[in-house]
Amino acid sequence: MMSAAPGRGAAALLRGSQRVCLQCARSSPTAAPLLRSTTTTTTLLPRRTFAAEATAPSSPIPEQPTTTTTQPPPTPGPGPSPYRIKSALILTRPPLLTRLPTPFESSFYLYQKRLNERLVAPFRKDYYFKQDTAHDLEWRIKLKERHGVPAKDIGRYNPRGRMAWNDEVLVGSTASSPETLTEVLLKDAEVRVSEDGELIAPEEIVPVEKPMPRRTEADEKGDKTRLDRKLDETLYLVVKKGREGKWGFPMGQVETDEALHHTAKRALAEAAGVNMNTWVVGRVPVAHQVIEPEIEPETKKLVKRGDKIFYLKGRIMAGQADLTGNTQGLTEFRWLTQREMEKVLPRSVWDSVKGMVELR
Numbered sequence: 001m002m003s004a005a006p007g008r009g010a011a012a013l014l015r016g017s018q019r020v021c022l023q024c025a026r027s028s029p030t031a032a033p034l035l036r037s038t039t040t041t042t043t044l045l046p047r048r049t050f051a052a053e054a055t056a057p058s059s060p061i062p063e064q065p066t067t068t069t070t071q072p073p074p075t076p077g078p079g080p081s082p083y084r085i086k087s088a089l090i091l092t093r094p095p096l097l098t099r100l101p102t103p104f105e106s107s108f109y110l111y112q113k114r115l116n117e118r119l120v121a122p123f124r125k126d127y128y129f130k131q132d133t134a135h136d137l138e139w140r141i142k143l144k145e146r147h148g149v150p151a152k153d154i155g156r157y158n159p160r161g162r163m164a165w166n167d168e169v170l171v172g173s174t175a176s177s178p179e180t181l182t183e184v185l186l187k188d189a190e191v192r193v194s195e196d197g198e199l200i201a202p203e204e205i206v207p208v209e210k211p212m213p214r215r216t217e218a219d220e221k222g223d224k225t226r227l228d229r230k231l232d233e234t235l236y237l238v239v240k241k242g243r244e245g246k247w248g249f250p251m252g253q254v255e256t257d258e259a260l261h262h263t264a265k266r267a268l269a270e271a272a273g274v275n276m277n278t279w280v281v282g283r284v285p286v287a288h289q290v291i292e293p294e295i296e297p298e299t300k301k302l303v304k305r306g307d308k309i310f311y312l313k314g315r316i317m318a319g320q321a322d323l324t325g326n327t328q329g330l331t332e333f334r335w336l337t338q339r340e341m342e343k344v345l346p347r348s349v350w351d352s353v354k355g356m357v358e359l360r
Contacts, residue, residue: 186208235336239323278319289311
């Protein structure tokens, strides 16, 4: 309980005592008479919550004369932005062929084929070939050439014999190489029996046409401007400005009301012509590069603006690049692989885009 005089206790409460706050003093039945005893000398503001609007004080406050002030005009900005926003397109041609398997992969595939021949049910030729027909005669001839094994591409291996457990490929064996398997399959595909059921003489057997080589004419000549090269790798379009210029990707500055993918399409048309059927893969950049501006150290004056470059990814389905009449001063273009592109691009550009480059 408070033992001080009413006047002194209320004054202590009004002065902001650390023991009892003003809100607690109003709600406390002990301190309420003390506050009422001081109404003759002190005017208390009415209580309000945080969400309620403040009420006007009991004593009128004289109005201050209002003066109309004029806002100063806005000062001009510090100048143009130190960065230019640009958009570039990384145009790619995807691989057209699967890559060659490694020696380990080739040996593993052959081992899996031999293991499958051991586990599957025996081949029933009567279900596929009618007896004493041309197809049945040809089947028996080819089965004899395979040493009684129905499978065509497992080499000298009998999955039903007493050495069936020995199905692994030895080191240095060419039985699993793609070249050997191709020759075996082409030889087996030759027709040995005519439709009349007569054997065809060896000199009259028509050889099966071999598949086209993986290396094209462009690979042999080293022509890096053609798209029919490096068929098992991804190719990237890079362009060069001037004889002493640096290699890069088709690029353009973003206009005020233009999206990044629209700028990339426009830059490609201005750089490599419109004779290409292309597709921009998405509208989100796949890489980003920042070129810092040049600023005078003493005067802090902008000497040269920097660039913020956003790279988007695109695909080419048909056509070819053509620099004739381009508006960017480009003089040369190439379709390069990942390893070739790393050698010609500036280090800053390669470090920015290498994260999105395909593994092959």
